[in-house]
Amino acid sequence: MNILKPADHRVPFGDADAIFDGFSKDDVIELAYASGDFMLAIDEAGKIVDVAANTADHSFVYKWVGQAWPDTVSAESVGKIEQMLERDSETAREWRQVNHPSKDGEIPVRYKVIQPDNNGYILAIGRDLRTVAMLQQRLLKTQQSMERDYLNLRQTETRYRLLFDNISYPVLIIESESRLIQQANRAFHNIMGAAPGTLDRKNILDLVTADDHDKLITYFGAAAVSAAAEPVLARLVGRTGTVKLSASPFRQSGKQFLLIDIDDGTHDVPGKSSDQYVLDAVEQMPDAFVLTDEKHGIIVANKAFAELVQTASVEHLLGQSLNRYIGRPDVDLGLLKKQLRDHRHVRNFSTVVNDLSGGEEPVEISAIMIERDEPLYGYSIRGVGRRERDLPHSIGDSPRSVDQLTELVGRKPLKDIVRESTDLIERMCIEAALVHTSDNRASAAEILGLSRQSLYSKLHRHGLGNLSGKDPTH
Template structure:
């Protein structure tokens, strides 16, 4: 990080000789203290002969005395030191950031070197950038966290829109304050014989025949003061069609809305509010859900499960054996079924999902068994791979023996050993990068690796996009 300072950016005293006439050497030193935290006195051989510290790092800086200035910094900073020494007499020099070597973290300091025209000594004034560097790291981590949250929000919104448009029965969302349609699905547009999207902004009362409007408004009034009410039958406008209209209220951003289902007799819709809530929750939940029969053939699946296994549609999955997707065929599901028959439910069962493209995704499965004439099995599948890709946490602990033994039966011993070795290596590298604030030179040193070897391992573990400090 170089900050250039040119003569055109300065406004000097009009009579500097008079202004500084009474200043002593100590006064000029005080001015220098105001400009920086470190001051180095460097002789003609570029050796540090004395230091002045405006802080608590005197013991550290005292180790630099008697060494060449370039020998106290990291490799990538040597060229900057040589350039500053060469430009010492130039008043239009730049502030340049260099990294001093230290037993712990490298110390980032921004220097400007000043050499008098008639003198042999160079004075380097430095500003400590450690606090700024820590803030930059926190800002970077916060930004990455916000980007992940934004991506999750976009994915959730996409799932919601897909589910809303693909519901087979007519449904709409209405603003309770003015009864304007905010959103209507394809089925409702088809029922009203309208172009998709053309109903948005239309008054709810305009969708029903004039004879049914008073009944509709009375039903809305009753629904506003009671949570228990039956659907109302109304006749649609410009059509000789009667439908049953069921409403449920919800709030968003401080405003009340109505979720309205229309039963035209051709589609199966939930018969009571609690059933509708459960169906909507299953359809919109971000975790995958699938229901199978006793032969492990898929009966029902939500959109999240179809996305997880890379299926083009939900219909493509109906009747397919769940063994095709969960763990190793006839092993994981048989274990789950045995536990379900003994305990009726299972929590956090570790496995993998094999999608239609041949990829694997680590998951946790919670399952229940529903006792009926023919038993049904419900599986909630949650991906856990993203947890391992999140930013490293300083309190991350090594995988326990119990956790490793859970892999037995799903992977071979050779694969478990290789995975454990890779995991330990990755965690050690992440810990070293955290300890050194992502300074790769220092991380390689504390790990006992060359920088080239560290870069190779960073690339292999997918950590190659970590920023290198200047």
């Protein structure tokens, strides 16, 4: 039996001579094919003198014949090749990965070198790692995607917890079947005189007087089936008077839970019916509506706004900046916010909405600021593109006064406004010349420094006068 060196982790056959006795050259080559995708025969000078490939996918190795092996790899791999070419080197026996440059990018290959004692050639068995590299890239992208999703989930959870804890009225979530409190906000802990977090996993019945247990059990059972169940009155342990409990069912991870609002008479608890009516009205109104935070992040949007910006659903808009869609980034909304801070509301602010396909739609915005610790901004957006398209071209296409020109700021680029300003000045000068010459067009052309043909062209473009039936000399 062979005796292994301490640093050698390979375990050979017990009787290698008997097992390999009678192996032909073809058998040895077949064994080498089974170990890798291709083989390189390298002479003592390090030059590739012959190659053998396992499949047609590795025909590129035939281009290396006649080249020095180190010349076929990238600069950072040259050192590894030189180490593998050293005879009697401990590292020459190890599998080493190198990169071969190609027109399609670098090809990663893992090599194992065999150096026969009685032969001047070195045999390098190579394994193509492109498939492995592709899998590693896919794994890396998947990990990055999971990390982004996890980060978004953490951010969403943080926002939810912040919102849940800062609601002024008492709220808690219980598991419907066990009635154990899963989470209670700060306001509920305060009315119970408990430290934050100490009520989690407690049975809600333990916080209510015994006389009200049966009534609450019946109510929770009804609320789990229908959100229309009538709220009930109960007395909390350690408090005088009654509180009203309103439960809303929801399911998560295969279990049913109840979100419970508690009206103790000292906090403003939103009325469910009126709130729902308002939400339904906002959702179904034909004009677009958006509610944002101080940094223009979208909190609420209705279907009309989603259709206006041509996004797939309202959910895709939540958390995005309204700056992306309204007018010029950081300009139009900045002007709106300044006016809202000064006057608390704005009516008929003219701008454009930019949709996801790159188009623009002229709109008018009415906005209001809701004063809180962190103010909220509501925007009602009405498209005026159809109204402008329906106007007669002779009236609506070009401004007729300086006031109309200034109204274009924010709705059109500066170069378009300048061009329309030029048209306005030209029109006013021609009208003044016609008045000065008592509509004598020949004289008007002369004082304007224009040829008659040029004046007639401009009269036609601006729609001035009735050109038909006129004497060209007048």
